[in-house]
Amino acid sequence: DAMVIQNPRYQVTQFGKPVTLSCSQTLNHxxxxxxxxxxxxxPKLLFHYYDKDFNNEADTPDNFQxxxxxxxxxxxDIRSPGLxxxxxxxxATSRDVAGGQETQYFGPGTRLLVL
Amino acid sequence: AQSVAQPEDQVNVAEGNPLTVKCTYSVSGNPYLFWYVQYPNRGLQFLLKYITGDNLVKGSYGFEAEFNKSQTSFHLKKPSALVSDSALYFCAVRPYILTGGGNKLTFGTGTQLKVEL
Incomplete structure (x- = not known):
């Protein structure tokens, strides 16, 4: 089945230690x-990619890449995680066509714990 | 700027009774409206959306929603609730746009639905 996959499902990191979360999709969005x-x-949008074009939300901290x-x-990538x-x-993924009616499909999420 | 309001933090209903989860929106131009459900420690699952046409939209798991332009509402309904419907429900809106550039949604604050025996 076409889907959005996130790994890991749970991630524990230490304060200030860089961490990377991954997402893959088979929907070809x-x-x-x-x-x-x-x-x-x-949910609060951090950023999105439209093809290779990166679009950052104005209030997303620099700590997030x-x-x-x-x-x-x-x-x-979270460069220096804080509590x-x-x-x-x-x-999440979507196709993007003029009009904007396309559905966003979400992965199961990664829960991040910072110690 | 677009916005979504879900006036109820929590809705309680007995199993077998009809349920309604309320949503009102504000957007310039024609809206695209979505409902998502989230179970604990899971991502958001798409339930249904309104694009155009019939004001009554049918979706997954027996849910439906009615688009009311004059009241700027898009309430989620189900004729007979199940205990397994207990979850967090989000309404979201996006205005019609002419060009591509990402499908940015504005979410409501969510409504916790609790269905009891």
Missing amino acids: NVMYWYQQKSSQA SRRPNTSFCFL GDAAMYLC
């Missing part, structure tokens, strides 16, 4: 997104 979700709040080496994979970065990180 050209847009990939990273969201941060805390405590059952609404992303890479998309090819269509299928996208990575979220406030503990959250669920959600990857």
